[in-house]
Amino acid sequence: MMTLDKELAIKKITEMPAERVSKVLIFMAGMEAEHIIDEKSEAEKESDQ
Numbered sequence: 909m910m911t912l913d914k915e916l917a918i919k920k921i922t923e924m925p926a927e928r929v930s931k932v933l934i935f936m937a938g939m940e941a942e943h944i945i946d947e948k949s950e951a952e953k954e955s956d957q
Contacts, residue, residue, distance in 0.1 A: 921929060 921932075924932070
């Protein structure tokens with residue numbers, strides 16, 4: 909099932925205009941950065957205790 913989802917996502921991405929793909933990638937990078945910041949903050953809180 910995962911392969912089908914991945915193939916569908918790839919198909920949709922290849923059909924998008926380049927500008928929209930860029931915006932999606934920037935959004936995803938921002939979400940990843942937020943996740944990393946949250947993990948670091950949580951680790952710092954745990955080490956302070």
